[in-house]
Amino acid sequence: MSNFLADIFHVLQPWTPHLLLISIVLFVFQKFGGSHIQPWFFAKVYNPSLANYHVKLRSMKKEHFDSMTDHVSADPALRKKGALRILEIGPGPGYNFEFYPAKSELTVVEVNPFFEEQFFKKQIEHPHIKMERFVVGFAESMKDVPDNSVDIVVSTMVLCSVRSIEGALQEIRRVLAPGGKYYYWEHIREYEYFWVRFVQHLLSYTIYDLVFGCRLNRKSDEVIKANKCGFSSVEQKRFRTPLQPGFDQLCVFHSAHVKGIATK
Template identity: 40%
Template sequence: MGKQNRTVQTCLGTGAQECGMMVSETDKEDVGCLWWGNQANTIILVVLVFLWLLKKLISATQHRWFAYVMHLCTKDEFIPLEEVKRDHFASMSSIISQDPELRKKNAIKILEIGVGTGVNFAHYPKGSHLVVVDPNPNFKSYYDSNKGKFSNILTEEFFVTTGDDMGMIDEGSVDVVVVTLVLCSVNNIAKVLREILRVLAPGGKFYFMEHIVEFDVKKHWWRRQMQDIFTHWLPVWPFIFDGCQLNRDMLPDIQKAGFSKVEAEKYYAPVPHWVFDPERPNMKGVATK
């Protein structure tokens, strides 16, 4: 409105032809601005629709490509890490089952939560009966392919569910529960621990191995910063690794969950590549029901 008034006032002292030219130039400017405004709105709309479709596509396929990524990461044995596992799981061989039939066979029943591709098979005692749960059904094919390589275990069921929803497993029915690199991504740690206590037989053992928040901040402050950045500020880690949180410490939750005894230690785990350095701070232990 102001622009039109200025044009009219300017025309009072000019000829009709000059005035017409001035009005014409002003109209062109207005039309040009309107055109560019419409174009910008269209571009923004197209970008937003594209991002929405991309998010939908990623969400629909995330479980599939996450299973494949984990298959690639674990298909080759990383000897230093396997030695840590071997030492940690060695005491399983001395556990006596609460099931009379398994006790006759000198065997135990193990439940593994978040089994993935089955990276712990090699460390279970001979004759173990294994039941597993994992919320990602795309792991099943890798799991099936891997379990055939280990005659030391008898695999029973693969339940597609989460660790906080294991109603299909009877109370007090397993001798050992194993969780490795899983509590970093669950929604409710306390609820998972309650389920673990429920399914364990009296005196049963809970074996855990988890990467945790950096515990020596004075020496490795930079790693602590990276854990926060990659988890919250630039959340590439949860995006790539299906919700994995780098800056959790699960030990307090385990200690107050209701186990009769908790033995744990924090250490720096060997990692196969510098990319996984944020996961180097680790914790392992055994809790007894």
């Protein structure tokens, strides 16, 4: 482990001035950018930069979402067409859309309005699904989505940002039709190495929360497992994302993940 730590410092050292500069710029955005600059920045710069993460984990994610094709819609009209109604919360630029079964009708609830234009443009890249609605709002308060109205809810790397995980879970359960499924894939608090957890705490209460609105130390796995909102079953697994040599080693601070399916 000490070699591993030394490797990380070795990788980090030449990047320190760049990281510092980026942090200062982001901090200024957060502090003085009002309600406009930061969401714009996220939509145009930060979230597209998640592309590497998705390319690296594409086959693992595909495997996780594959079982959606076996699900049958609770809506008789959709069932007849062999279609599903899917709701994704916090889709960002839409890296998950490729995984949805053909004929899916997709609604998204996204706090950042700058993704709306991209959402409808994505229809060209994903003709197998139908981009139905873009709702600007919070996962914890999805008043524009009726009770029992969707077959599948999806979130990937969103519970680290919501104001209340329990509030979001309650809403997810409310909008799901009976038998509906919530597919999640989230980074979580480190569960093995104390020093990683320690750095996660430091980052979470400083730069990560201030700049990215994200907490690296969220115990989303434990909150979902506690199942206070009453899913009929929760099946989940903790895992680590693989780290490649070099700069990628920095991802050790969000390598601990959970993936699972909760059924209403």
